[in-house]
Amino acid sequence: xxxxxxxxxxxxxxxxxxxxxxxxxxxxxxxxxxxxxxxxxxxxxxxxxxxxxxxxxxxxxxxxxxxxxxxxxxxxxxxxxxxxxxxxxxxxxxxxxxxxxxxxxxxxxxxxxxxxxxxxxxxxxxxxxxxxxxxxxxxxxxxxxxxxxxxxxxxxxxxxxxxxxxxxxxxxxxxxxxxxxxxxxxxxxxxxxxxxxxxxxxxxxxxxxxxxxxxxxxxxxxxxxxxxxxxxxxxxxxxxxxxxxxxxxxxxxxxxxxxxxxxxxxxxxxxxxxxxxxxxxxxxxxxx
Numbered sequence: 540x541x542x543x544x545x546x547x548x549x550x551x552x553x554x555x556x557x558x559x560x561x562x563x564x565x566x567x568x569x570x571x572x573x574x575x576x577x578x579x580x581x582x583x584x585x586x587x588x589x590x591x592x593x594x595x596x597x598x599x600x601x602x603x604x605x606x607x608x609x610x611x612x613x614x615x616x617x618x619x620x621x622x623x624x625x626x627x628x629x630x631x632x633x634x635x636x637x638x639x640x641x642x643x644x645x646x647x648x649x650x651x652x653x654x655x656x657x658x659x660x661x662x663x664x665x666x667x668x669x670x671x672x673x674x675x676x677x678x679x680x681x682x683x684x685x686x687x688x689x690x691x692x693x694x695x696x697x698x699x700x701x702x703x704x705x706x707x708x709x710x711x712x713x714x715x716x717x718x719x720x721x722x723x724x725x726x727x728x729x730x731x732x733x734x735x736x737x738x739x740x741x742x743x744x745x746x747x748x749x750x751x752x753x754x755x756x757x758x759x760x761x762x763x764x765x766x767x768x769x770x771x772x773x774x775x776x777x778x779x780x781x782x783x784x785x786x787x788x789x790x791x792x793x794x795x796x797x798x799x800x801x802x803x804x805x806x807x808x809x810x811x812x813x814x815x816x817x818x819x820x821x822x823x824x825x826x827x
Contacts, residue, residue, distance in 0.1 A: 591672065659697070
């Protein structure tokens with residue numbers, strides 16, 4: 540098993556080759572995005588771990604739209620047992636509403652947590668992002684989770700996000716409430732954390748489907764700073780490829796178009812912890 544982020548960033552990957560040949564006309568999309576988006580509105584401080592931060596805001600935005608998001612991925616991360624703080628993680632997942640065998644929150648429980656302060660939500664979402672990294676990351680040697688022990692509690696897990704990360708997450712949440720949420724459909728079914736054919740090979744899930752529209756959240760600090768210190772909003776090809784992969788999977792499940800060929804799934808645990816390249820043979824057979 541490999542990761543979607545890793546595969547779309549490696550131009551020699553069969554996944555990247557397939558996507559770039561299937562969707563070659565992307566520069567116009569990038570140019571239109573730069574014009575429409577304008578400058579990056581929130582630029583994180585150097586104290587923010589940007590990759591984990593991006594996953595954390597994904598969780599918060601999912602919860603703002605979907606009252607019953609799945610906790611399956613952080614639960615899988617704990618089941619891998621790569622860190623000793625499994626009890627703390629399970630305590631947090633239970634506090635977020637408990638979970639059935641498939642990791643689904645009990646309906647309506649997030650509403651009961653609505654009075655929790657913004658800082659608690661920011662720290663909870665950051666903790667969920669760390670737990671998912673246990674499943675997706677090739678190495679967790681530098682993970683903050685390694686500072687916890689088997690006797691750590693959920694409060695210790697919530698304390699792993701620093702103050703700058705908490706403030707940045709709240710700022711992104713506020714911006715999303717102002718600019719993103721009003722643009723989403725107000726009618727139709729809502730689902731988050733969906734998986735498609737191929738998801739198991741790439742340790743991937745989609746952020747949100749609302750009213751029939753697939754939405755992929757991306758948090759970015761933008762391009763390199765300009766002379767005046769501002770940054771242009773950017774949409775790298777690797778970010779375009781991730782929702783593109785999900786859109787192809789969605790099309791394949793809802794029409795007769797042969798977008799997603801059927802093939803055996805990779806075996807769980809086939810990913811190489813040293814290099815992340817195990818499973819490439821099966822990927823190449825499928826995507827080549």
